[in-house]
Amino acid sequence: MFPEPKEGFTRRVGFLLLPGFSMNSFTFAMEPLRVANKVARKELYDCPVYSLDGENVEASNGLRLEVLGNLHEAGEPENIILCGGHNISAFESENLISWLRTLGRQGKIIGALYTASYYLAKAGLIDNTKCAVHWEYLSAFNETFPEIETSNELFEVSPKGFTCVGGTAGLDMMLNFISDLHGFELARMVADQFVHERIRDRREFQYFGLSARYSIQDQRLLRVIQIMEDHLEEPLGLEELSKIAGSSRRQLERMFSKQFNKSPARYYSELRLYRSRQLIMQTKMRIIEVALACGYNSSAHFSRCYRNFFGCTPLSERKLPAAGEQI
Known part of the structure; x- marks a missing residue:
């Protein structure tokens, strides 16, 4: 999903935290990039964090996270990841939908964790691609967007971005991206830091049969x-x-x-x-x-x-x- 890195180039992967975001999903997606910097002993990734209004944002577990900037500034990194929370339609923000459409026209690579795929769908950014949706929210998503093909896999990738079901799937997704960009050996070393014995492929299902x-x-x-x-x-x-x-x-x-x-x-x-x-x-x-x-x-x-x-x-x-x- 991420373009091939240039020599000595630090990739900026911005995280936009929506109100009530899942701390678990955010952490499992962001931490592998930080650990990759540690293991490689150079700054392969920069991971600025933003909120809609630039104010510190509260996660679903009640903890508040300090952010770097607001929605407008969140469009600066070349890669943007939206982090959703428990309620699939907890808030409606025309500013967010308009902003997403603008980024889509600019060719930005946009990803969504957990329920944030709802907002990509509202913005019309996943009409022609499969969408990975957490099993608990699959029924609600299908009822709201019957025209979008959903998937039971851990994450789905397209040239324009990705959707991920959240939780530990974010760890496997980022390990796959690190492997694609910087080689399997670095991804394996990052997985070892998490005591994660096997990097799951995106085609694995979310839950058992x-x-x-x-x-x-x-x-x-x-x-x-x-x-x-x-x-x-x-x-x-x-x-x-x-x-x-x-x-x-x-x-x-x-x-x-x-x-x-x-x-x-x-x-x-x-x-x-x-x-x-x-x-x-x-x-x-x-x-x-x-x-x-x-x-x-x-x-x-x-x-x-x-x-x-x-x-x-x-x-x-x-x-x-x-x-x-x-x-």
Whole structure:
């Protein structure tokens, strides 16, 4: 992604920290560049940090970080990385979107960590490329930008920039970039500093497959769960699911009871409710739109099911303060 370095040239990689940014994602992306300078014993990278208004910015964990400048000054480095936080649409900034479009026209290389890909999408900068989205925000992103092809991989790279799911994926991404620019040996030495035994390729998935996630070996059960996850908007009936599993309805119920201590209908319902909660918390979709996207025909029925499961209505859930970031 980064152009080939010139001899003796220090590459400036600027980080723009959005309000409530993920400290974890920022650190894993910035620190490999600092450590590369240490290991190489020369300044290969300069990593200035900026905020929208030039004021110190608070991360999702409550810590405040000192910054060098504001949005206007953040456009000076040749490479810009946006660092997002827990809420995929925590704030709307026309200045940010306009600024991103200007940088795009100038040919700047722009990257996005964690949820910051939302703002690249709003600016129209990833229309023709795959976008890596953290699994927790994938549903909300797909509902907001159905025209953009998303990816389950750790990061996606294009000539104009990159998107990264955040967390430790930022470390692997930067190690790959260091390897491309300065050789694998330097990247390996940087990885050793982090006690990181293996540099993951971008094509690796964010999370384990269903079998590893649930410790399930029964292929019939795995097939049914995958079908459920793929059909949340238009739920299938138990008879149809039984046919997919190649078993009777009673056998399907026994499989779910043994594995999850709940009926397949209950498991399916909870999948849909958890998906709806992601959309409630991470998008500005209307309640009825969320209900329809998760297989409910009316907002009243959806709200009743939601309240029974989560202990609050969808509307009151949306008004609650964010519970904090998980990565």
